[in-house]
Amino acid sequence: MTKYKELKEVCWRANMEIPKNKLAISTFGNVSSLDAKERIFAIKPSGVPYDEMKPADMVIVDMDGNRVEGKMNPSSDTPTHAVLYRSLPGICSIAHAHSAYAVAWAQACRPIPIYGTTHADHLAHDIPVTKVMSDKMIKGQYEEETGHQIINALKENNLSHLDVEMILVACHGPFTWGATPDRAVYNAVVLEEIAKMACITEQVNPDIKRMKATLINKHYQRKHGKGAYYGQINK
Amino acid sequence: MTKYKELKEVCWRANMEIPKNKLAISTFGNVSSLDAKERIFAIKPSGVPYDEMKPADMVIVDMDGNRVEGKMNPSSDTPTHAVLYRSLPGICSIAHAHSAYAVAWAQACRPIPIYGTTHADHLAHDIPVTKVMSDKMIKGQYEEETGHQIINALKENNLSHLDVEMILVACHGPFTWGATPDRAVYNAVVLEEIAKMACITEQVNPDIKRMKATLINKHYQRKHGKGAYYGQINK
Amino acid sequence: MTKYKELKEVCWRANMEIPKNKLAISTFGNVSSLDAKERIFAIKPSGVPYDEMKPADMVIVDMDGNRVEGKMNPSSDTPTHAVLYRSLPGICSIAHAHSAYAVAWAQACRPIPIYGTTHADHLAHDIPVTKVMSDKMIKGQYEEETGHQIINALKENNLSHLDVEMILVACHGPFTWGATPDRAVYNAVVLEEIAKMACITEQVNPDIKRMKATLINKHYQRKHGKGAYYGQINK
């Protein structure tokens, strides 16, 4: 019997949301789920198709990404997750989707401009994109460096990971996170929707500018600010 | 026992058409349903996912948007609905979708030009878009002002809300309405389809002009004019 | 008891392929099925949603489009179908879809250039588009004139309706036909696919030219020519 049964179950369920929400085909993408107290996390095994994957296949690794429990190899992106968990206090799950529009913006190496309230309901900033990695980083600990690129992009854009729970890794694709696995996957779904809407917006009006700051703040604050009045939680 | 049981049921059913018709993901969007006699309306609770929502969760509010019955907070867009019900006599339901193509045109701050008969079968005008809201309005009663922006856009374009049952709120998304909840949601479905077709039309021919007026009038009148001969109702 | 029971059944089944193949939403589009011997045809009733429609709801009309049997009004496009049946010998079914890409090309008033073998497997020509109708025709017998526009477009492009079983009506949408209802609907499905592929092709390469004539002829002839060797029929 494993002491991580529940964590594996939670992690598996979150991973299964990836194909269900059409966020990736085949074996692409992965979700991890942290047990902050035990300082381990569960993650998808590498290269396993979603429709063949069972809860017991989830791999338990420590905060350096070393396997603690499980027969399979963890996702090759495990060191990226490990860096993020070590660097971003308060997040308990990370999702890496391969959805078409989010990947396209990442491949285009462009942040997604904030064009509307759907975007502002979730974050008050353009969705950032990392720099393209240097050859030295690529040839070094590539997956760890991917994590560092994410941290650096947040820093350079002066963004908190608690306010901005989604990012694009240049030439690669989206990473999202949150306080729960549900939230991390939800952010991947929202990011794909925002990416699609922004792409069509520019097709319809190539000269469109970012939404005005007052409107950005209004929508973000009514949902996330001190006097937030959106949803059921604050009342 | 509630006296609004049937109204809540009707409102819930209309809201459930939103995800069924892929007009929004997650908790986005909302539909309300008016009881004109009782001067109250039912509306979706704020921030509740469609797949967890029950008829009893619908919130009953008065014509100023104050809660009359229900445990949950009503949609944060409730004041917008209230303004529209107070200002637009004859409408009994309002739908606010977050579908990708309609949102994209709204974010692009462009009215949708009338390019074909699919559009003209439903309205004889470009689908209007509101002005971007002033900072003063945004910082004031934002959701009420959204309703006023809609009313103003109809006025400035010299349009009746009985002829034009759909509009785009700039930087936000579509609002549609009608004499019944079925009609309000139907209009949201049609608007998304028109928005998609218009986007592709411009991709295929960037120089295309609006359809000629005689053809617009012919299609609109054969369905909605005095001698209408489309459908089963008039014969 | 009706003597047209089987014809209505066949017509209903063909109509139900429209929503099944996502060729139209709501009540849009229609399919008719001819009994050439009896000189009548069955057609979808006007403005009835597909999911509420029963075989018995199909309307039987004569070759001038006058109702012969059925309680409902026939499709408002009935006179268009009648003109086509009277003018195009050998066709036994007509489908009018409202699918997004075919409608977009029709709204863009452009014929669909023949860019590949998927297209050439079905016809050896660009998919023609009618001229925009004159005001006089629109204000006259509009639906009949729509049929005449189709006939004229075939003539002006020197095309036989037996070789080219699909056309775009400018500002409106696609009409397809064939020797059977299955074939008419199949052509609507194929037209939508060709329309989508051609749109993306131009996005990927705005300077692309029509496929060379030898390749067009090869693909068309191997399927439809004298020595055709595609499929199971000729052997």
Place this chain on the structure above:
Amino acid sequence: MTKYKELKEVCWRANMEIPKNKLAISTFGNVSSLDAKERIFAIKPSGVPYDEMKPADMVIVDMDGNRVEGKMNPSSDTPTHAVLYRSLPGICSIAHAHSAYAVAWAQACRPIPIYGTTHADHLAHDIPVTKVMSDKMIKGQYEEETGHQIINALKENNLSHLDVEMILVACHGPFTWGATPDRAVYNAVVLEEIAKMACITEQVNPDIKRMKATLINKHYQRKHGKGAYYGQINK
């Protein structure tokens, strides 16, 4: 009783993945499966709709494409498959899809530039496109020549069919292959996804360049190189 029962079953199952993965409509596309020992292969019958097709309908042909067993005509593309099996040692299955984005790039006569890691996870090169066939080849043994065009494109681009398991035939569509039928179809799914992502990438950033070589090599090598650490196979 046929000695090829299992091969037909395998081939049929692989063909059924085509409509399941939306890689073609109607009867379009085909998959073949080789028995390298017996020097025969099974292939889809020509022009048969997927939803009517049974395992016993698969046709067994020899290495020149001549029918060995089966009542139906084999796919008209059979000689293309035969040429590929004779020329590309080690492949045991070929899939020919008609998916919209891959066909669009083929019709646009452009190789798909390598823009991201989704692409580099599968091949370290742009996805090649053949030259447009000469009139002489078209008028000769067209389907065989299609095979030769593929072989030539691989040669001219200095590519091994073991490294690059997918190609676009100009004006036609994608051909993919692999050591197993699962792999051949998988490559068709991946190619469509890459084609879609590349198209959107260019829409979002028309000036985007190919991903840098170090990143291409990193992703390709971590999955396919000597020290590969992606997936479950090597550990």
